[in-house]
Amino acid sequence: MDEKFENSVGIVETRIKRVVDEKETLKLVSGKTLSCVDVAYETYGKLSESGDNVILVCHALSGSAHAAGYNSLNDKKPGWWDNMIGPGKAIDTDKYYIICSNFLGSCCGTTGPCGINPKTGTPYNLDFPLITISDMVKVQKLLLDKLGIKQLLSVVGGSMGGMQVLQWTIEYPEFVKSAVVIASTSRLGPQSIAFDAVGRNAILADIEAGRPPHKGLATARMIGHITYLSQESMREKFGRVLRDSDKYSYDFSSEFSVETYLNHQGQSFIERFDANSYLYITKAMDYFDLERDFGSLQNAFARTKSKFLIVSFSSDWLFTPGQSEEIVNALVALRKPVSYCNIYSPYGHDAFLLEPDTLGRLLNGFLSTSFEKPKLDKIARYEIKGIEKIKRLRVDYELIESLIKPDSRVLDVGCGDGMLLLNLQYDKNIDAEGIEVDQELVIKCANKGLDIIHRDIERGLEHYPDKCFDYAILSQTLQTLKNPHIVFKELLRVADKVIVSFPNFAYWKCRAGLFFDGRAPRTKQLPFRWYDTPNIHFMSLKDFDDFCEEIGAKIEKKIPLIGNRLSPVRFAPNIFAEQAIYLTSRK
C-alpha cells in the first residue's frame, strides 16, 4: 500500500441515490418544485448495530461528497477534510459511521443547474429553481431516510456547511443529538453579500453577453479566495514578492506572486466548477437568515434539542467570531447546552481546513463525550496542577461544593480545566456551565463533556437572562479582574446566589508585612511580587462586607479560612483568615 493511505479511509466510492423519483415532487422554499433528484454521497466507517454512531458531514460552497480518502489509486489529493476524518482522527472512522453528501444545486453529482431537466431533456442551466439552505437540508434528510438512518449522533459542518448544521437542528430537533458549527453564521452581513454579488455580477455579465462565463467565474473565485485568507496569512504567504523577476515589468501582466496565485485559483476553478452552480449556491448563502425566518435567533433555536459546539477562528473576517458569538448568545439566553471556542489562528476563514490539531482535539472531545458520558476518575478528581494550584486551593473547592444544593444550575466563571464543575456534576447532579478565557483550558473542559463558553468575562454577561442560574461561582478570580464590581453585580443578576472566594488582604501577615517591613506583602496566598502579580485589586473581608452593603448584596454565609483547614476562622476573621468564601444574593 502507498504511504498516502496511512491513517486514511483508503479507496472510497462516490455513490448516487435517487431521493425524489420522476413521479414525486420536492417542494422548494421558493414555491417551485423539482422531480428526479439524485444525491451523490460517500460513507466512511461502520454503522453500529444500534445505529447510534452516525455523523453527517456538511460541505461548503465548492466542496463535494468526497470528504476523505481517495476515489482512485491515482488520485494525488485526498478528500477535502481528510485531515479530520479517518482511523484514529478527530472524526474517528474506527468509532463512527460518517456520511457526507453533495448538496442540492452543486455540480458534483447531486442534482443542480448542470443536471438534466426531465421536462426538456436538456440541462437546466438558469431554468433551475432558486434553492435555499433549508432545501438542501431537506434533500439530505431524504437521503438519510433512504439509507435507513434513524438518528444522528452529530451533524458537523464548516462555513456554509455550518449553515446546514444550524438548519438541521431547527428543522429536525429530535433527529440530531449534537451539532458542530464551524466558522459559520446565522446570516451573512452586507459585506459578504456584497462580495457574493460582485462575483455573480461578473458571471452574469458574461452570460448576458452570450459568452461562456469563464472570466466571470474566475473573477468570482479570485474575490472568494481573498476573503478566505487573512491579511496576516497573505503577508506571510506572498508578501510583495514578484513572480519571476526582481524588477517591475512596467506593464499590466500579473507580476506579483499573489496575482499569479489568484489567477491560478481562478483558472483551475473554471475547470472543475460550474458557473451556474456558483450563482445558485452563493444566492442560497445570501438568503440564509434565521433571524428573518423566525423573527429572532432565540425563536429559531427555541425548539432545538441538540448539544451545540460552535467554533470560530480569531482571524476569520468572512464569518467572524462576532457572528459565531451571536449564535452562542442566543443559545445561552435559552439555556440550551452549548460550548464555544474561538480558536486562535492566523489562517482566516480557511482555518477550518488548516487547524487539524486544535480543531481536531476540540471536535474529538466533543464528539466522544456526546457519544459516551465520560467517567470520573475518583482518584484524579482533586489533582489540580500548575497555575490551577495557585489559583484554587483544595479546601476552596470542597467548601464551595458543600454550599451547592443538588440538581441546581451552576455557572462557574473562570472555571479553569472544569474539575469543580465535573465533580459537582457527579456528586450533586448539577446542570453545569463554565466560562473560561484560556483556549487550552476550554478544550480541556470540552473533553470532559462540559458546556464551556470561551470568553473574557469582563466583556459582559448581558446575554444571560436574569436569574437563569441557581449559583454563580467566582473562585479566586475577583481580585484579578479589571472591573470586579461590574462583574460581581452582573453575576448577582444572572444567578440566585453568587459564591465568591478571594484572598484576604488584611490577613495579619499582610498587615504586619506592610506595617513593620514597609513592603508589599507576600504570603502563601499572595506569593507574587508587586509588579508581576495577576492580583490587581486588593481587598479585605471588611472591604468586601462594605462593598456588599453598598451595592445591596446580602451575605448569606461567610467562611473565613486559614491554611487547609475546612473549619472557618471564628475569632477576628479579618485578621486571622487567609482567604474567605462568601455566599451572597441580591437583597
Added chain:
Amino acid sequence: MDEKFENSVGIVETRIKRVVDEKETLKLVSGKTLSCVDVAYETYGKLSESGDNVILVCHALSGSAHAAGYNSLNDKKPGWWDNMIGPGKAIDTDKYYIICSNFLGSCCGTTGPCGINPKTGTPYNLDFPLITISDMVKVQKLLLDKLGIKQLLSVVGGSMGGMQVLQWTIEYPEFVKSAVVIASTSRLGPQSIAFDAVGRNAILADIEAGRPPHKGLATARMIGHITYLSQESMREKFGRVLRDSDKYSYDFSSEFSVETYLNHQGQSFIERFDANSYLYITKAMDYFDLERDFGSLQNAFARTKSKFLIVSFSSDWLFTPGQSEEIVNALVALRKPVSYCNIYSPYGHDAFLLEPDTLGRLLNGFLSTSFEKPKLDKIARYEIKGIEKIKRLRVDYELIESLIKPDSRVLDVGCGDGMLLLNLQYDKNIDAEGIEVDQELVIKCANKGLDIIHRDIERGLEHYPDKCFDYAILSQTLQTLKNPHIVFKELLRVADKVIVSFPNFAYWKCRAGLFFDGRAPRTKQLPFRWYDTPNIHFMSLKDFDDFCEEIGAKIEKKIPLIGNRLSPVRFAPNIFAEQAIYLTSRK
C-alpha cells in the same frame, strides 16, 4: 448668495498649466518619456508676501484638482474635501494658500492615458507609459516651479494622496516644512494588491475581448467600495435590508440594498472615470514601495527634514493603523519630528473624508503650530484640570523639571495634555516627545505643537533605539501599568536616565489603615476604592529600591515627598512620604 456658499471658498476655476512642452521630455521611472504634459489645478486662499503659507493637497485614486468650493453656480456638490478646506475650516483659506493638482495619469484634466499622444494625434489609451507615485510628484513639483512657489508649509494627503506626501518629503526634503499623511502606507500589502489585480483583470478582460470596459470598470469600482467601508459601517448603512420588497425575489436581480448601492456606484463611476486611468493609477499604487526603493523605511526617511503628522483610522482595513505605525516607527527610530494619531472611527478607509471634526482639530493644530510656534501662557502653565489633577500633582511637575538639564532630549510617557513637556520646552529648550494613549489628549498635545505618539506604552518601545533620549519620564503612571517592570526596563534602555514618580503605598496612613482598620487604604494620593482604582500595582519606596537592585538600575536621586512641599522627606521616608520621585539610570 446661496447658503451652500457659507463657509465655502465659493466659485473656483480649474486651471490648466503646461509643465512640459513639446520640446521638452519628462523622464519617467520606467525609463520611458513624455512630452506635452498638462496639469489641472485649483488654488484657494491668498499667497502671503513671504510665500510661507502654501499647502499642497494631494488627492486619492478617483479624486481631482477640485478639492473645495464649486466650479459653477449649478454644481450640486462641492469639491471632494470641502469639509476640511475653506474660511475658518481646518485647512483655513483665510490663513493659507492651498494648491490641489490633478495627478499624472488621471482623467480629470492632467495628462493621462485618455490624453492626446503628440506623436500620433490620437489618445494614448494603453500606449501611455506606466507611471509611479514618484513621477506624479515630479510633475507636481514642475507645476509649483511654474507657479513660483519656493517652499511648502505643508503637503497633505489621504490614502494614495498620502503616498505622494511621503514621496515629497523624501525627494524634496528642503522644500517641505511639514507633511500630513492620512490613512496611507509606505507600501500596499498583498491583500490590497490582490483587490487591485482582480479589478484590473475585469477591465482587461473587456479590453481583450474588444468591448468597451464598462462592466469591468464597474466591477473594479464595486470591489473598491467594499474595501473603503468597514463591516461595521456597512452593517449600519445597509444591514440585510431589501431594496423594494420585504420578500425574496428568488431570482438573480439585485435585491439587497447593498447590491443596489454598489451597482449604482459602479454605474456612476463609468460615467465619470476612464477605465485606462484606473489601470494606470492602481498599478502606480501597487508599485509604490519605499522599503524596496531605499532598502528600508529608515533609509527612505534618513534625509527628510519635514515635521510629520501621521493619521490612521481604527476601522480602516485597507490602509491599516498597523501600516501607519510602520511609518511612525521608522521616523521614531530616526528621531525625526513626528506625531501620530489613530482616530477612533467606525467608517473604515472612507473616514478620511467623513471625520471632519476629529481630523479637523488635529490637522488645524498641527498646521497652525507648524506655521507659527505657539506661545505659552505663563499663568495657565500649571493649571492642571480634571483627571490630570489626580494623575499629577503640581509639586511632581516642578521637581521633575528641576531634574532635567537644558537642551536635552526628553520622552514623557503618558504625557497627558503635554503641559510638562511644553514647560520644559520653554524653560529648558528641550527636544520633546510624548506618548499618550488617550485620543483627545493626543489632539491637545498636537495643538501645542508637541511631537506626540498615540500609543499604549504596554505595546512596547522596541522601535526606539538604545539611549536615544537623555531622559524618560514616567510620572504617576507606573502603578497603573499591567507590566510595570517591562515598561521600566525598556525606558532604561531607550533613555540615559529615567525619572519615575509614584505614590508610596507604605505611607504611614496606608499602613495604619490596613493595620488598624483592616481595609484597603484610601488617602489623598490613593483616593480610589479597591474595585475602581486605576492603580493596579502597589509598591513602597523599599519595594522600588529592591526592584532597582534586582534589575540592575542605579538610583541617582530619590526625592520622597509629602503634601505640596517641595523639600524632600528626610526622616524615615518609607513611612512619612506620600509619594516619591526617583532619578534612575542603568548601572
